[in-house]
Amino acid sequence: MNINDTSMPDASRTTGTSLEHASFPHLSAIEWEALHRLAAVSGDAVTKTPLSGGTEEQQRLAAQEFMARELADLRQRVSTPTQTKNKSDIVKLDVSTYSGAGEGRRHLNRWFCEVDIAIEARQLSTELARTRFLLSKLAGKAKEWALGKLVTDVFCFPTMASMKADLRLAFAPPQDESVQRSAFLALKHGRMSMLEYIQRARHLVSCITTHPVHMATQVHVFISGMSAGYQRFYLTRKTPPTLEEGFAVALREDYSVTASQAFDVSRAPVPEPERMEVDAIQQFGGRRVPMSSARPPTASSTRRPRPMRCYRCGKPGHRAAICRAPAPMQANATVAYDVAAPKTGDNR
Structure with a gap:
């Protein structure tokens, strides 16, 4: 391949040499083109030295x-835009402030x-x-403490770890871990729900x-620490290897026990009394009309409504309880009269 080949015009103009590829048969076409690019970037003398006096191994190595x-x-050029692209994935999360005082502090x-x-x-x-981000989330006494240290020494918080350690020394209660350890070892279920008991243990x-x-x-x-019950019996038989697995098993068994107590499938349904025709009435036109007579019977009903007749007046369509007719007199009724007492001398 001639150095003045049209496939590499820039390299041929830069090198200005008459060396041809046929004079170096041990170099592949890719290696020969690489030498042309090297001459274009670094100069003619960089490639002329190994091609003129170097061995075949030196030419190939160059x-x-x-x-x-x-x-x-x-x-490097490909990886640089990737790092810039990741900056667009920034998520700004809200963080609660820490004041270092009060019973409700975290x-x-x-x-x-x-x-x-x-x-x-x-x-x-x-x-x-x-460190500046952590400083921006301080409030109250904690912020006053941090600003006071920065005023006296600008480099008082060189790293994030040192700032956290100083905050622990300043605001963590004395022997805090010992107190929390004692509270955990003495933890009892008591009247707490299973979820509250698990959250307390995790905290x-x-x-x-x-x-x-x-x-x-x-x-x-x-x-x-769990209360006596099926949940504790199950966990005692099959001890979980980790605490989180124990939490999951306890929640699952607690849900099963609660669901079985809320709905007992073995209990037979209690039969309810059927409604009577006397009680099934509605207000209609100032008169109470039975629902059985006001509504036509359905096709699925096996009971046929009987005609209603008043046993007081003998007329159909109403009951004796709402009948205004006078009560009939009995034919064989007897009337008892009071007998006058005989008169005596005392009654005169």
Whole structure:
């Protein structure tokens, strides 16, 4: 291949040499083109030296080294836009503030976990950005404490870990983990629901991070603190390996027991009394008309309505309870009259 080949016009103009590819049969077409690109980038003397006085291995090595550099540059150019694209995936999460005072303040372990999640979502990579973000979420006494330290020493918070450690020393209650450990070991189910009992156990375990309780001890404390019942009996027979698995089994068994108590399928339904025609009445035109006479019987009904007749006046269409006719006199009725007492001398 001639150096002045039309396939590589730029390289031929740059090198200005009359060397041809036929003079170097040990070089492949790809290696020869790589040498042309090397001459175009670095100059004519860089390629003329190995082609004129170098061995075949040196010529081939020069071409391969240049191709390796080209590949590395290409990979770097491809990876750079990917990092820029990831910055568009930033999620700004809301983080609660920490004041360091009050009975309702959050535990530092839980608040630090919330801050770490927000920092990861915002993709804050430098320690300065992380410490400033943590500082922005302080309030009250905690913020006054942090600003006071920054006024005296600008570099008092070099890393995120050191700032967390200083916050623990300043605002964490003394012997906090010992108190939380004692509360967890003495945890009892009591009158709490199963979900409340599980949440209480999870909260106490999350507060013990420096010297965590062994997993087997956690499971034992959780099962032994449960109230006597089917849930505890099931977990005692089949002890779960982790505390979270114990939580899942306890919730499932508690739901099964609650559902079985709410609906007993073995209990037969109690028969209800049927409505009588006397009670099935409605107001119609100022008179109470039985529903059986007001509505035509359905085709599925096996009972046929009987004609209603008043036993007081003998007329149909109403009952004796609402009849206004006078009661009939009996033919064989007897009338008893009071007999006058005989007169005596005392009655005169």
